[in-house]
Amino acid sequence: MPIRPVRANVDPVSNEPPIPDERLVVRDEDWYGRDLSGGRYARHSFLDTDWTEVTTQGAVFDECTFAGVRFNASRHAGAAFTNCTFRGCTFFDTQFSDCKLVGSLFQRSTFTLFKVSGGDWSFVGLPGADLRQATFENVRMREADLTAARLEKAILTGSDLSGAMLRGSKLSGADLRGSDLSSLDPLTVELGGAMIDLEQAAVIATALGLRVR
Template identity: 55%
Template sequence: MPELTEDATFRDEDWYAEDLADRHFVNCSFHRVDLTEATSRGAVFEGCTFGDVAFNVSRHTDSAFTRCVFTRCNLFEAEFTGCKLVGSTFDRCDLRPLTVAGGDWSFLTLAGGDLRGARFTGVRMRETDLSGADLTGAVLTGCDLSDAQWRGARLSGVDLRASDLTGLDPTTVHRAETVIDMMQAATIARALGFDIRD
């Protein structure tokens, strides 16, 4: 059975390179905890808060951070593979350069986030709030971005190929040199009221 920790507070602790495999935290608070180069496989964080936590160069695989709040955290070169972050919020975090492969990041709040150069591949991101986020030069390929909130987002040079862009209104985003495929182009054209014919 996973090791369960509930309603605990961790403050000013050094968890450098900690192995968090199969740990289970519920309603816990982490303040100024150093998780640099930490790893987690199968770990679960439910309803936890992270304040000024360093996730630098940390690696997370098949782990869950559901309904968590991240405030002023540093995720420099952090990697998430097959992780679930449904319903979580990132506020004033350093998210560059973030790498995410697979997993479920739906109903997530990344509004106003600096995601320049981030890589999201094959990620479920339904109804994720990306409004005002800076995604310049980022890669979001093969992602389910249906009904995501985009208003004011910077998509300059972003690669969005093979992603579901249902709900994207291109008139509300900065879109210079944004890369999409032919099928996406047709979907967006129809959303704008164009009648596409051969």
């Protein structure tokens, strides 16, 4: 039995793309405005495909690879993108509502007017991602990898960041109110001008070795 190659979202250090099954490859196609709601895709590879204004309500994508895909103005509601890899993709005015992206990895992608509301993004890999002014509201992001991510002026409210990797992230001017910051080490991130609530202030003070009374 052939040995299955290590997928990038299992080994985020590797830049080697997974070997696609040609029977499951969608390449250089224009899917502009398609409604993929309710569809199911497993181990498909979408390469250099235009997903502008695509909708995926309730669709399921498992262990899929998206490389060079344009997700501009696409809308995803109640969809699942589990253990997927997004490489070199464009997310302009893209919205995810109550979606499940557990275990997925984003590499060398761009995010502009990017908005996520609700859903489960636990174990998602976004290391070094430029998420300036992005919005994450009420999102479960347990053990998400946000190492060295740029989150200046981002909205990251009411979200579960327990166990998240935040070392080297830039959170200046970000709105963090209501989010779980228990795994944040204030000495390893940039927090200037970030908005937090009183409970979070106590958590950060404790992390700095201060006693709050």
